[in-house]
Amino acid sequence: MPYRTNVLVCAGTGCVSGNSFGVAQTLENEIRKLGLDQEVQVIRTGCQGFCAEGPIVIVQPDGIFYCGVQQKDAVYIAQEHLLKGRPVRKLLYSPPAEKKPIPALKDIPFFAKQRLVVLRNRGAIDPERIDDYIAVDGYAALVKALTEMTPEQILGEIKKSGLRGRGGGGFPTGIKWETCRKAAVSRAVDPVVVCNADEGDPGAFMDRSIIESDPHSVVEGMIIGARAIGAKEGFVYIRHEYPIARERLKKALDQAREYGLLGENIFGTMMNFDIEIVQGAGAFVCGESTALMASLEGKVGEPRAKYIHTVEYGYKNRPTNLNNVETWANVPLIINRGAEWFTSMGSGDVSENPWGGSSGTKVFSLVGKVKNTGLIEVPMGIPLREIVFDIGGGIPEGRSFKAVQTGGPSGGCLPESALDMPVDFDSLTEAGSMMGSGGMIVMDDQTCMVDVARYFIAFLTEESCGKCVPCREGLRSSLDALNRITQGTGKPDDIGLLREIGEVMQDCCLCALGTSAANPVLSTIQYFKDEYEAHINKGVCPAGVCTALIEYQIDPEKCDGCHACVHGCSTNAIIGNVKQVHFIDKEKCIKCGACVEACKRNGILKVPRSHAA
Amino acid sequence: MPRLSIEDLKKIREESKATLTLRSGQARAKITVHMGTCGISAGARDVMGALLKEIEKLGLTDVIVTTSGCAGLCSREPMATVELRGEAPVKYVDLKPERILRVLREHVLEGKVVVDFALASGCETTA
Incomplete structure (x- = not known):
C-alpha cells in the first residue's frame, strides 16, 4: 500500500550540519507514536539546494515547504500537519519577494506625528559643510x-x-x-x-x-x-x-x-x-x-x-x-x-500678544520607559498621550504607564490623567510642571515616585550654587525628608514639611533654578500622595524600588537547589546545599537583585519588608 | 574662498543642491551615516570605517559617503540613509560593520533593499 504522505527531509551536507538527521529521527519517532507509520514515511533526500534556510523539510503531495526546522519543530509538524492536516505556519518559507515591502517613513507613527522645523535638516545635510x-x-x-x-x-x-x-x-x-x-x-x-x-x-x-x-x-x-x-x-x-x-x-x-x-x-x-x-x-x-x-x-x-x-x-x-x-x-x-x-502651527492665539499661546514646534528628547527613545519635534499643543504612545510607541515589556516628567530635574511628574493635556508652555505650568528646555522622561509602573523625587532633589542639592538660603537649605532639608521616607523612617508630618519648604522656595529663591526646584516634590505629592503615605504609614514601597522597604525571598516551591543564585550573589548571602531548597540570609543580603537575574525558574521574589523581629 | 556676494551664495546653492540631491555629478548613490553623539556611542564610527574601507577596496567612484547628525530614533542607532539616484531614500537601523557592508553590496550595488535592517523609505515631514 502506498503511503498517503511522504516527508522529505534534506540530508545534504548543509542541512545535516544543521541537525537534519535529528529532525528526521524525531519525525519518525513521533509518526510511530501517533500510529501513522503505515500512512506516512520519512525520506532522507539529497541536497535540496536551499542550504541557507536549512534544515529543509518538504511534505508531499501537499507541497508544503518548511525551513529552519529544529527537533522541537519536528514534534509539532508531526502533531499538527501529519496528524491533523494543518500546516505549521510559522515554519513555512516566505520568499523575500512576498515579504511585505518596507513601510514608508510617513506610515511609521514615530515619524508621522512629527513636524520638523528646527530639525528640518537633520540627517539630510553634512553639518560640517x-x-x-x-x-x-x-x-x-x-x-x-x-x-x-x-x-x-x-x-x-x-x-x-x-x-x-x-x-x-x-x-x-x-x-x-x-x-x-x-x-x-x-x-x-x-x-x-x-x-x-x-x-x-x-x-x-x-x-x-x-x-x-x-x-x-x-x-x-x-x-x-x-x-x-x-x-x-x-x-x-x-x-x-x-x-x-x-x-x-x-x-x-x-x-x-x-x-x-x-x-x-x-x-x-x-x-x-x-x-x-x-x-x-x-x-x-x-x-x-x-x-x-x-x-x-x-x-x-x-x-x-x-x-x-x-x-x-x-x-x-x-x-x-x-x-x-x-x-x-x-x-x-x-x-x-x-x-x-x-x-x-501651535496652540492658543498669539495675534494680540505673544503670551496668548504657544506657536511653532518644540523639540523634545524622549527618554525613559518608552519603546522609541529619541529626539522628536512636534507642533505645540499636541496631546502628551500622542507623544508617549504614538511617537514613543508606548511602554516596553508590557508594563503600564505611570508618569511622565517634563522640564528636566526641576520639572514635574504628570500622571495618566494629565495625558490628554496639550503640550504647550501654559498648560504644562498649570499642571504643576513646566516646558523646561524639553527633556521628557517616561516612567512605568516599576518606578517609585518618592524615589524619583529624591533622585532629582539630590541632583539639585549638588548643583545648587548656595548663594540664596531658601534654595541651599530648602533643598537640603527636602532631601533629608525624602531620604527618611525612602528608608522607611518617614514621619507623618514629612509630607506637610516638604510642601511648606517647596512653597517657600517657589516664593523666595533668587533664580529660576531655585523657584522650580521643588516641582518634582510638589507634583509627586499632588499626583502620587498615596505612594508617600504608603512609605510613611505602612513602611511599604508600592513599586518595590526603595531597598530599605523590600526584601528578597526564595520560593520553596520553585527552588530546585541549582545553586545558580549562590554563584550570582556577591555577598554570600544565599545558603543551601545543591538540590535542596535555598534561603537568603537577610543580615548579609544587600538587596542588589542579582539573584533574581541568576535564577532560571523565577523563584526569587521581591516582597515588602517583613516586620517580624 | 573669498568673501561671498549675494550672487555667489545663489550659485553655491544651485550647485550644492544638485550634488546633495544626486541630480548631477558622477554619483549615482549616496550613503549618509548618522553621526550624532548617540550614533557615535552606538558604534557609527566603526560602521563608517568599514564602509569607507570597502568602498576603497572595491574602487567605487560613484558612491558618495557622507555624515550627518542624529536621525531622531536614537534607540535604533547606528543608522544610515541610502539614496540611489531617482529613488526614495531608505533608512537603515541597528547597523554594524558587517551589516553596512551587506547594505552596500545588496542595496547600493545590486539595487535590492536589505529588508532585514531597513526601517522605512521616504523623507520626513518638514513644515
Missing part, C-alpha cells in the same frame, strides 16, 4: 534680513510670530530683542547677543543634537538677531561635556567667517558681527542667564536678583540678549517664511 546648508536655503534668510528688512521690521516679524523662549522660560523673544535694542540705543552702549548651549538637564539632549546636526541654523539665527538688536559681538556658551557639538560649531563659525558671513561688512553691507565660543565648566546653575553671564565675565557662576534685567544690564553691564539654541534656530525660518506661517 557650509555648502550643504546653503543648498537647503541656508543663509537666504540672512540675505533677506540684511537687504530687504530694517531692524524694526525684523523685530516686528519675530514679535508677530509669537516665538517664545525655548530654553524653558517661554518669554516672548521679540519683546526681549526689542527691549535690548531700546536699552542699547538709549544708553548708547553696544549690546551683546548670547546663545545658551549649557544644556545640563539629565536626559536632555535637544540643543546638543541641533548643534550637532545643523550648527549653521543657530549661527544664522544669531546674525539675524544681532542685526535686529544692533550687536557686533556674540557668544555661544556651550557646556564642556559636548565635544562633538563644540567641534562642529567651531567649524561652522570658521566656514562662515571664511565666506564673510561673519566679520566685517557682511554681504558688503555695513554690518559687522562675530561670534565667540565660550566653554562652560560643568556647573548646572550656569544655564541660568545671570549665572551664565557672570561665568562669561570670568566670575563665579552665581545668579543675581533680576529686578535689573539682563537685557539692560547683562554681560559687563551691557544690554545683553540671551536666547537658547532652539530659539535661535527658529529665527531663520520665521524670517524666510514669515510670521503667519509660524503661527499656523
Whole structure:
C-alpha cells in the first residue's frame, strides 16, 4: 500500500550540519507514536539546494515547504500537519519577494506625528559643510534680513510670530530683542547677543543634537538677531561635556567667517558681527542667564536678583540678549517664511500678544520607559498621550504607564490623567510642571515616585550654587525628608514639611533654578500622595524600588537547589546545599537583585519588608 | 574662498543642491551615516570605517559617503540613509560593520533593499 504522505527531509551536507538527521529521527519517532507509520514515511533526500534556510523539510503531495526546522519543530509538524492536516505556519518559507515591502517613513507613527522645523535638516545635510546648508536655503534668510528688512521690521516679524523662549522660560523673544535694542540705543552702549548651549538637564539632549546636526541654523539665527538688536559681538556658551557639538560649531563659525558671513561688512553691507565660543565648566546653575553671564565675565557662576534685567544690564553691564539654541534656530525660518506661517502651527492665539499661546514646534528628547527613545519635534499643543504612545510607541515589556516628567530635574511628574493635556508652555505650568528646555522622561509602573523625587532633589542639592538660603537649605532639608521616607523612617508630618519648604522656595529663591526646584516634590505629592503615605504609614514601597522597604525571598516551591543564585550573589548571602531548597540570609543580603537575574525558574521574589523581629 | 556676494551664495546653492540631491555629478548613490553623539556611542564610527574601507577596496567612484547628525530614533542607532539616484531614500537601523557592508553590496550595488535592517523609505515631514 502506498503511503498517503511522504516527508522529505534534506540530508545534504548543509542541512545535516544543521541537525537534519535529528529532525528526521524525531519525525519518525513521533509518526510511530501517533500510529501513522503505515500512512506516512520519512525520506532522507539529497541536497535540496536551499542550504541557507536549512534544515529543509518538504511534505508531499501537499507541497508544503518548511525551513529552519529544529527537533522541537519536528514534534509539532508531526502533531499538527501529519496528524491533523494543518500546516505549521510559522515554519513555512516566505520568499523575500512576498515579504511585505518596507513601510514608508510617513506610515511609521514615530515619524508621522512629527513636524520638523528646527530639525528640518537633520540627517539630510553634512553639518560640517557650509555648502550643504546653503543648498537647503541656508543663509537666504540672512540675505533677506540684511537687504530687504530694517531692524524694526525684523523685530516686528519675530514679535508677530509669537516665538517664545525655548530654553524653558517661554518669554516672548521679540519683546526681549526689542527691549535690548531700546536699552542699547538709549544708553548708547553696544549690546551683546548670547546663545545658551549649557544644556545640563539629565536626559536632555535637544540643543546638543541641533548643534550637532545643523550648527549653521543657530549661527544664522544669531546674525539675524544681532542685526535686529544692533550687536557686533556674540557668544555661544556651550557646556564642556559636548565635544562633538563644540567641534562642529567651531567649524561652522570658521566656514562662515571664511565666506564673510561673519566679520566685517557682511554681504558688503555695513554690518559687522562675530561670534565667540565660550566653554562652560560643568556647573548646572550656569544655564541660568545671570549665572551664565557672570561665568562669561570670568566670575563665579552665581545668579543675581533680576529686578535689573539682563537685557539692560547683562554681560559687563551691557544690554545683553540671551536666547537658547532652539530659539535661535527658529529665527531663520520665521524670517524666510514669515510670521503667519509660524503661527499656523501651535496652540492658543498669539495675534494680540505673544503670551496668548504657544506657536511653532518644540523639540523634545524622549527618554525613559518608552519603546522609541529619541529626539522628536512636534507642533505645540499636541496631546502628551500622542507623544508617549504614538511617537514613543508606548511602554516596553508590557508594563503600564505611570508618569511622565517634563522640564528636566526641576520639572514635574504628570500622571495618566494629565495625558490628554496639550503640550504647550501654559498648560504644562498649570499642571504643576513646566516646558523646561524639553527633556521628557517616561516612567512605568516599576518606578517609585518618592524615589524619583529624591533622585532629582539630590541632583539639585549638588548643583545648587548656595548663594540664596531658601534654595541651599530648602533643598537640603527636602532631601533629608525624602531620604527618611525612602528608608522607611518617614514621619507623618514629612509630607506637610516638604510642601511648606517647596512653597517657600517657589516664593523666595533668587533664580529660576531655585523657584522650580521643588516641582518634582510638589507634583509627586499632588499626583502620587498615596505612594508617600504608603512609605510613611505602612513602611511599604508600592513599586518595590526603595531597598530599605523590600526584601528578597526564595520560593520553596520553585527552588530546585541549582545553586545558580549562590554563584550570582556577591555577598554570600544565599545558603543551601545543591538540590535542596535555598534561603537568603537577610543580615548579609544587600538587596542588589542579582539573584533574581541568576535564577532560571523565577523563584526569587521581591516582597515588602517583613516586620517580624 | 573669498568673501561671498549675494550672487555667489545663489550659485553655491544651485550647485550644492544638485550634488546633495544626486541630480548631477558622477554619483549615482549616496550613503549618509548618522553621526550624532548617540550614533557615535552606538558604534557609527566603526560602521563608517568599514564602509569607507570597502568602498576603497572595491574602487567605487560613484558612491558618495557622507555624515550627518542624529536621525531622531536614537534607540535604533547606528543608522544610515541610502539614496540611489531617482529613488526614495531608505533608512537603515541597528547597523554594524558587517551589516553596512551587506547594505552596500545588496542595496547600493545590486539595487535590492536589505529588508532585514531597513526601517522605512521616504523623507520626513518638514513644515
